[in-house]
Amino acid sequence: MSEVQFGRLVALVRRRCGDVQRGRPWWLPLEDRVLLVATYWRTNLTLRQVAPLLGISKSAADRVLDHLAPLLAISPARRPRKDTVLIVDGTLVPTRDRTIAASGRNYRYSTNLQVVIDANSRLVVAVGIPLPGTRNDCRAFTESGVDRACRGAPVLADGGYQGTATLMPHRKPRGHKQLSRQQEAENAVHRRARAHVEHAFSRLKNWKILRDCSLRGAGVHQAMLGIARLHNLALTR
Numbered sequence: 001m002s003e004v005q006f007g008r009l010v011a012l013v014r015r016r017c018g019d020v021q022r023g024r025p026w027w028l029p030l031e032d033r034v035l036l037v038a039t040y041w042r043t044n045l046t047l048r049q050v051a052p053l054l055g056i057s058k059s060a061a062d063r064v065l066d067h068l069a070p071l072l073a074i075s076p077a078r079r080p081r082k083d084t085v086l087i088v089d090g091t092l093v094p095t096r097d098r099t100i101a102a103s104g105r106n107y108r109y110s111t112n113l114q115v116v117i118d119a120n121s122r123l124v125v126a127v128g129i130p131l132p133g134t135r136n137d138c139r140a141f142t143e144s145g146v147d148r149a150c151r152g153a154p155v156l157a158d159g160g161y162q163g164t165a166t167l168m169p170h171r172k173p174r175g176h177k178q179l180s181r182q183q184e185a186e187n188a189v190h191r192r193a194r195a196h197v198e199h200a201f202s203r204l205k206n207w208k209i210l211r212d213c214s215l216r217g218a219g220v221h222q223a224m225l226g227i228a229r230l231h232n233l234a235l236t237r
Contacts, residue, residue, distance in 0.1 A: 005233050009072075010034050016071045026064075027056055033064045037072065038230065040065065041223055044208035073225035074232065077116070077126040077149035084153045085119040087197040088146060088166060090137045091204075093130075095213040095220050102132035109133070113224055114144040117200050119156065119193055123235060124200065124228035125149055130220050138163050156194050203231055 001009075010031050013019075019030045026033065032054055040050050040061075051061035080086065092110040095101050101109040110133035116126040128144025137160040141147055147164070157166035169190045170183040179187070204210060207227045213220050 001230065001234055005236075006031075006034075009230070009233055013068060013071050018068055018071045027060060028054060028064070033068055034072075036061060036064055037068050037226070041207050041209040041227055041230075044212060044214075046214075069219070069222040069226055072229050073222060074124060074127070074229045080125075080150075080153035085156065085193075086116050086125060086150050086153050087119050087156045087194055088114060088116045088141065088150065088161070089158065089194070089197045089201070090114050090140055090160075091201050092133050093210050093213055093220060093224070095130075095215070097213075097216045097220065099217075100130045100132065100220065102134040104133050111220060112137075112140050112144075113220075114140050114146045115197065115200070115204075115224075115228075116146050116149055116155075117197050119196055121235070122196050122200060123232045124204075127221070127224050127228055137161055141166070156190060158194065200231070203234075204228070 013034055014030060018033075028036070036050060036054055039045075039053070040047060043050070047061040047065065048058045051058045056064075090112050092104065093113055094108050094110045096109070098109055101111045103109050111130040112133050112135050113130055114128035114137070115124060117124050126146050126149035128140065128146040131140050131144055135143070137157075141157075141161055141164050155166040157164070157168055159168050159171065161168055167190070169187045170179055172179060204224075204227055207230075209215075209223050210227065213223060215223060
């Protein structure tokens with residue numbers, strides 16, 4: 001992230017009243033507090049390790065994270081334009097909070113997060129609420145709430161979204177050995193377009209907090225929403 005982009009991020013938090021003092025005044029300026037949250041998400045160090053880097057206590061770092069994490073979240077999805085094409089897919093985020101996680105095939109507790117991106121700009125449009133990692137995508141699409149962000153626009157998805165209004169690749173009908181040439185060509189176009197969401201996941205997972213999240217309750221969701229904001233900011237100039 002460039003200096004200009006970081007300045008825009010700080011300005012956004014300031015507009016959302018991130019610099020308002022209530023009760024005990026903040027020891028750090030707003031820029032350092034935003035940097036603390038970003039460093040914590042990027043490195044996945046404990047707050048006890050991050051806090052001394054900025055000369056504050058672990059409890060003060062806790063307060064900074066609780067205050068700023070919701071303010072860094074992406075804005076609620078607006079009504080898509082007529083020419084917008086969206087892509088949806090789910091990703092597993094390992095977490096230690098077993099109230100929102102489930103043990104998968106690798107015996108690791110993970111949560112299923114549904115992510116919607118714009119196919120053209122590749123910006124994250126919406127992130128669903130965390131669901132147990134064993135929840136299949138066709139149920140998670142509606143239960144996470146991301147289906148509401150997709151209304152009015154075509155949505156590309158993989159074959160795991162059976163029963164939803166998304167556009168999935170063609171499947172071989174019963175009794176047929178192969179698809180027609182036209183269907184194969186359409187599937188190839190679908191794969192190339194849907195690859196954008198996989199690229200987005202790889203960029204989001206560069207933030208190490210999403211590889212082993214120790215946050216509890218709403219912390220996983222807030223971290224994903226905030227990292228989506230930072231991801232979008234890095235793509236815009």
